[in-house]
Amino acid sequence: MRVLVVKMSSLGDVVHALPAVTDASSQGVQIDWVVEEAFADIPALHPGVSRILPIAWRRWRKNLRASGQERTNFLNELRACDYDCVIDSQGLIKSAIVACLAKGRRFGFSHTSARESWAAFSYHSRLQVAKAQHAIDRQRQLFAAGLGYKVSGPAYSGLEGTVTGVAQKSRKQVMLLHGTTWASKHWPLTMWQALARQVYADGYEPVVTWGDEQERRDAHLIADAGDATVLARVSIGELTVALASAAAVIGVDSGLCHLSAALGVPTLGLYGATNARLTGCRGQNTQTLGSTVGCAPCLQKTCRQFRGAPPLWLGQPVNPPCFAELTPELVWLRAQRLMEAQ
Numbered sequence: 619m620r621v622l623v624v625k626m627s628s629l630g631d632v633v634h635a636l637p638a639v640t641d642a643s644s645q646g647v648q649i650d651w652v653v654e655e656a657f658a659d660i661p662a663l664h665p666g667v668s669r670i671l672p673i674a675w676r677r678w679r680k681n682l683r684a685s686g687q688e689r690t691n692f693l694n695e696l697r698a699c700d701y702d703c704v705i706d707s708q709g710l711i712k713s714a715i716v717a718c719l720a721k722g723r724r725f726g727f728s729h730t731s732a733r734e735s736w737a738a739f740s741y742h743s744r745l746q747v748a749k750a751q752h753a754i755d756r757q758r759q760l761f762a763a764g765l766g767y768k769v770s771g772p773a774y775s776g777l778e779g780t781v782t783g784v785a786q787k788s789r790k791q792v793m794l795l796h797g798t799t800w801a802s803k804h805w806p807l808t809m810w811q812a813l814a815r816q817v818y819a820d821g822y823e824p825v826v827t828w829g830d831e832q833e834r835r836d837a838h839l840i841a842d843a844g845d846a847t848v849l850a851r852v853s854i855g856e857l858t859v860a861l862a863s864a865a866a867v868i869g870v871d872s873g874l875c876h877l878s879a880a881l882g883v884p885t886l887g888l889y890g891a892t893n894a895r896l897t898g899c900r901g902q903n904t905q906t907l908g909s910t911v912g913c914a915p916c917l918q919k920t921c922r923q924f925r926g927a928p929p930l931w932l933g934q935p936v937n938p939p940c941f942a943e944l945t946p947e948l949v950w951l952r953a954q955r956l957m958e959a960q
Contacts (some may be wrong), residue, residue, distance in 0.1 A: 629873025675818025795869025802891035
């Protein structure tokens with residue numbers, strides 16, 4: 619059976635689909651994957667993926683006229699194969715459009731299960747998958763229901779041990795992933811600085827990543843305070859090698875933190891506003907630290923629900939307040955335990 623998976627973005631969502639691909643490939647299913655060009659290096663690492671079809675949706679929508687030939691070439695490649703089925707595992711209008719352009723019987727989440735309910739009306743088969751469970755479990759159940767097998771055993775990303783060019787286990791780098799999207803998901807900068815100092819004091823090299831210009835500035839503030847190294851701007855593929863080479867990874871809720879967990883690297887995820895039960899980092903040597911503040915997880919992009927004076931850490935207000943109990947001392951202790959268990 620040959621199947622096309624449409625899971626275009628973002629990085630964390632792409633990573634969450636990997637265990638479902640592992641399940642399906644173990645059933646003898648041959649898988650092609652449509653993915654946003656920026657993230658194409660990740661599913662390409664999975665041994666069960668036969669062909670990657672990169673799509674530049676984000677870039678094309680900014681200049682439809684200039685991207686005309688590129689879009690034509692992509693459509694020709696997409697329609698070159700008659701698939702036994704097409705899985706839209708993203709459940710968005712944009713992913714449903716791409717699925718409709720492919721040749722094959724389409725299935726995806728039902729209108730009550732999809733992130734954008736209108737997407738469901740483009741499928742031949744609409745499958746009900748409960749929302750109140752982890753995103754990885756939802757992906758595995760969707761694939762299993764559509765392809766006719768039962769989910770069994772733990773989830774495996776398929777990326778463990780697949781990255782080439784990884785340094786030996788004598789590595790001493792600890793990656794600090796401070797960048798993320800929502801303001802409410804950011805661990806306070808002063809805590810990152812204190813953590814970097816502790817990591818360095820214990821004989822490890824803290825390495826800070828960044829994406830946009832604001833993250834670059836914050837990365838240098840962390841590095842200057844904690845004898846850390848700021849990683850140069852690199853591709854997702856190069857960053858994957860850096861993550862896989864690390865002794866440990868500490869990060870907030872972000873695509874890179876999910877990727878690190880999928881690689882099997884000791885990974886500690888810090889969760890405040892978001893719900894680790896639904897989107898927490900999962901991997902063979904992964905742990906999440908979540909807030910126990912009453913309003914967490916609020917699932918809000920900015921802090922709006924906390925009432926009262928903000929808590930203090932070393933005499934300074936903690937913002938967002940839900941991270942007050944996730945001190946650098948606690949975070950580093952938990953990360954060390956993960957490294958010891960490796």
